[in-house]
Amino acid sequence: MMNNLMNSSSMGLLQKVAAFGERRHEVLSKNLAHIETPGYKTRDLPVAKFERALASAVRAQQEAASGSRSYLAAPTAATAADATGLAPAVRTSIPDLDSLFPEELFREVESDPRNLTFQDGGNRSVEREFMELRKNLMMQQFAVQLMTSQYGMLQAVISERA
Amino acid sequence: MLNSIDISTSALVAQRHRLNTIAGNIANASTTRNERDEVQPFQRRIVEFYEDAQGTGEVGFRVEVDTATPFRREHDPGHPDAGPDGYVNYPNVELTSEFVNAMLATRAYEANVSAVQMAEEMTQLTLQILA
Numbered sequence: 001m002m003n004n005l006m007n008s009s010s011m012g013l014l015q016k017v018a019a020f021g022e023r024r025h026e027v028l029s030k031n032l033a034h035i036e037t038p039g040y041k042t043r044d045l046p047v048a049k050f051e052r053a054l055a056s057a058v059r060a061q062q063e064a065a066s067g068s069r070s071y072l073a074a075p076t077a078a079t080a081a082d083a084t085g086l087a088p089a090v091r092t093s094i095p096d097l098d099s100l101f102p103e104e105l106f107r108e109v110e111s112d113p114r115n116l117t118f119q120d121g122g123n124r125s126v127e128r129e130f131m132e133l134r135k136n137l138m139m140q141q142f143a144v145q146l147m148t149s150q151y152g153m154l155q156a157v158i159s160e161r162a
Numbered sequence: 163m164l165n166s167i168d169i170s171t172s173a174l175v176a177q178r179h180r181l182n183t184i185a186g187n188i189a190n191a192s193t194t195r196n197e198r199d200e201v202q203p204f205q206r207r208i209v210e211f212y213e214d215a216q217g218t219g220e221v222g223f224r225v226e227v228d229t230a231t232p233f234r235r236e237h238d239p240g241h242p243d244a245g246p247d248g249y250v251n252y253p254n255v256e257l258t259s260e261f262v263n264a265m266l267a268t269r270a271y272e273a274n275v276s277a278v279q280m281a282e283e284m285t286q287l288t289l290q291i292l293a
Contacts, residue, residue: 025166029280037212037221133276
């Protein structure tokens with residue numbers, strides 16, 4: 001029951017977004033730390049790939065949700081099958097987040113040379129790193145805030161008061 | 163999360179050391195003798211940054227002595243450290259570039275302080291998820 005409660009909502013996705021934000025902050029602050037290291041190439045996480053993975057995870061979850069709704073709407077199916085037979089069916093309808101977000105999404109890669117390249121081959125830019133850091137921080141905080149409010153709702157349900 | 167704070171801290175240490183070295187260069191801009199009181203002009207020190215080899219991504223630094231830039235020579239036969247030709251060798255420190263470098267170091271330090279603050283903000287909010 002707890003597994004269903006935690007994973008059928010967007011909690012798992014939010015957790016992935018927050019984890020990605022934390023990891024990306026590490027990579028971006030490394031770029032900033034090496035702003036004057038000769039020959040250092042700026043790095044980043046594959047953001048576009050992560051966003052695609054997120055989109056497909058959301059889609060998979062929506063499909064799973066609509067599937068479980070139809071199961072709820074059909075009480076005859078529920079009475080026909082016993083409880084032990086139903087439980088795995090419900091569980092498999094929840095998409096496996098770890099396979100949707102493989103490890104390589106959290107591995108740093110050299111970022112594409114979007115700006116001026118210096119003589120040592122570096123492509124550093126304090127402004128760009130800062131903007132990315134800020135944007136990333138806001139994205140991560142957004143995910144964490146949503147998670148906090150979802151836990152707040154769960155708390156309200158458990159204690160029966162807001 | 164703590165990892166990113168470590169990385170930023172290593173950059174803070176490196177930039178502060180760079181600023182110290184620049185201060186030493188400026189302070190010794192007209193030092194014509196070494197610590198043993200021999201006639202030997204001060205040589206400009208340079209801080210060089212590199213990426214830590216241990217794969218942590220931290221900033222390492224080493225101090226090097228600038229032996230390539232020639233000394234500043236001034237004609238002053240009355241100076242006690244003047245050579246037989248009447249010229250005094252002064253350190254190869256150029257104040258303009260030292261000040262420019264000091265400014266760069268300060269800005270880089272500030273940038274890393276901000277990165278630490280952002281990391282802190284992030285962690286603080288994450289710790290409040292259940293609070």
